[in-house]
Amino acid sequence: MNDFPKMMWVSQNTLRFAFSEEISQESFLLVQHFNRFIRKFLQHQIIETVAGYYTITVYLKGRQHVSYEKLLEQWQHYQIETMNGSHLIGRELTVPICYDEEFALDMERVMEHTKLSYEEVVSLHSGRSYAVHLVGFLPGFPYLGELDSRLHVPRLQKPRKLVDASSVGIGGRQTGIYPIDSPGGWNIIGRTPHRLFDVKNNEPTLFQTGDSVTFYAITKQEFYNMNQERV
Structure with a gap:
């Protein structure tokens, strides 16, 4: 380059x-x-x-x-x-993701396209660190890269009219998280109990450009427990 x-x-x-x-x-x-x-x-x-x-x-x-x-x-x-030999100084964030079928609306589509098992998709998605390349499209929406090449899946031909806030999606070479309820065409494979955008906070968005993000898988019960704690 x-x-x-x-x-x-x-x-x-x-x-x-x-x-x-x-x-x-x-x-x-x-x-x-x-x-x-x-x-x-x-x-x-x-x-x-x-x-x-x-x-x-x-x-x-x-x-x-x-x-x-x-x-x-x-x-x-x-x-x-x-x-030379230096690194960007950004925050290192660890984000829980529930990949349960209740939230993973497009997991079957992803598995069919990639020829990977459910366990392999989860392992590949949560098995690396991502950089926040951009925050945009929606307030607090993080564009995270790069996604493992084995998970490169085209976006939906017909976007959904409504994607729930905190849904985790993949599309092409990137993964991202919807901060608010909105239309969207990414392949939804899970959801985080974290709230990405809250105007009441001093820092209304969870992610900032330059942050390093790592996901880890949680159960549906853990999701609901964490979700309840943030209310």
């Missing part, structure tokens, strides 16, 4: 930096590092930055002069100083 982004003006006070159009762990780490770099390099000139899969959008305090050549030179130094 190219370590040097393209720079373009979106408006008089908005810049966008774009890396190669690739969704991967390498791409995620590169974008997160560049986002931190640009916030440091332009710290007195920016209002905020928004990182995407392979882009960083920078909102400036009015029209500013930004030297692309100087920026790339500083980016090279920053990479050498911070990226």
Whole structure:
């Protein structure tokens, strides 16, 4: 992947930096590092930055002069100083998931598509750490990657009109959790007792970009016990 982004003006006070159009762990780490770099390099000139899969959008305090050549030179130094042997500092979250058939609405479809058993699907889904690549689509919806390639399943051809909050889905190379009741087309394979979005909290969303997330399987009784505790 190219370590040097393209720079373009979106408006008089908005810049966008774009890396190669690739969704991967390498791409995620590169974008997160560049986002931190640009916030440091332009710290007195920016209002905020928004990182995407392979882009960083920078909102400036009015029209500013930004030297692309100087920026790339500083980016090279920053990479050498911070990226070699360093890791992003994010929270490590452990999230319980109930994969019971009551919640796993599309488990049969996933098993048929992947030729895996129920136990194998659960083991593969809960057997790795995921990075929160983005939070969006719905308030607090985490896009988690990368999913084990054996679990890559197309999204539903006809999305559901209603997916219950806290439902866990997979689609393509990613997994995610619905924070609120909403329409959706991901393959639902479980549910967490955790609440992902609550406007009454100081931090209304459970996940933040850059977090590391690990799932573990719980029984239906454990789910209901945990669900009751959060009320």
